[in-house]
Amino acid sequence: MSASLVLRRRLAGELRALRLKTGMSQEEVAAHLEVSSNKIVRIENAQSSVSISDLRQLLALFRVDAQTAEQLLDLGRNARKRGGWWSSYRDLLPGPYIQMEAEATLVRNYEPSKVPGLLQTADYARAVVLASIPAVPPEEVERRVAVRMKRQERLTTDKPLTLHALLDEAVLYRQAGGPKIMRCQLERLIEAAKLPNVSLRVLPYTAGLYPAAGNPFVILSFADSVDPDVVLCENRVGERYFHDADEVAGFHADFRQMTKVSLDEAASVTLIKKTITEMSV
Known part of the structure; x- marks a missing residue:
């Protein structure tokens, strides 16, 4: 399966919406995960993929329900798959x-x-x-x-x-x-x-x-x-x-x-x- 930038963009949009719903800033999220704020910016702009471990932490931080969390984790896994003729x-x-x-x-x-x-x-x-x-x-x-x-x-x-x-x-x-x-x-x-x-x-x-x-x-x-x-x-x-x-x-x-x-x-x-x-x- 191809590496899907489209799926990465979709996940980025979901994570940004969840963060905004909580009222947290990118800097506050970064502090909770003990990472740089630039990393959160890049994830939300789909400039870099998010690891499954980081994704789990983000979903826990945003208090996402179990069903939604599993859907987003599945989306995250598919977004990280590599391949495609352009590789x-x-x-x-x-x-x-x-x-x-x-x-x-x-x-x-x-x-x-x-x-x-x-x-x-x-x-x-x-x-x-x-x-x-x-x-x-x-x-x-x-x-x-x-x-x-x-x-x-x-x-x-x-x-x-x-x-x-x-x-x-x-x-x-x-x-x-x-x-x-x-x-x-x-x-x-x-x-x-x-x-x-x-x-x-x-x-x-x-x-x-x-x-x-x-x-x-x-x-x-x-x-x-x-x-x-x-x-x-x-x-x-x-x-x-x-x-x-x-x-x-x-x-x-x-x-x-x-x-x-x-x-x-x-x-x-x-x-x-x-x-x-x-x-x-």
Whole structure:
């Protein structure tokens, strides 16, 4: 079974709610357990897993009834399990995104300048890696490409991931790896758009300026309503995640507004085909 960051987040939320119900501060909890307050902060932010012994102490401190305690202990045990296909790529993927994407049921992805990783061809992905990480060793390039190809398998499983992709029109013209690779990539977008679980829409230049223009982001949603949505914003200096409900709601509002001013799915495919034709002239 995979290491479940989603389950860790769920447990963290439960423990935070229990602490707040008691009226205790993080510092007071830390003092009772004789640990640093930073440890409690990291547990409640799902930045680190909680040991079963620490979890028992926390549940006792919060005076949780036996039935609830057993449920949370079970959740804690499952959250600590290791594994997952991404384990062999931990050196390349230190952040939590891949684990969360692997457990998400819906991904909303806005990209202003390049094709989303879930829809990239291997050659396009290779060109993106080489452009993003100068002087990267060839073997690392291939491992990074392999990760993106592995992620895409979720689009065609028995219970596929649902993807809503919004691409700025610039994505269709910004070549990666040359005309031949770009043509194959655009053809790949057309094929992906045929999948019932993929919605692909283009924000045309005629849409003008729109919310979040130029700032890519991903919204991850999960099957269980107790697992809140997460937003990832990524740039050169690293990844930034948003968990606060009000902040996440803002990204949802931007995505809805951008969807309204985008071309519909059929018109988006027509534009992609037109771009391919123009490349062939």
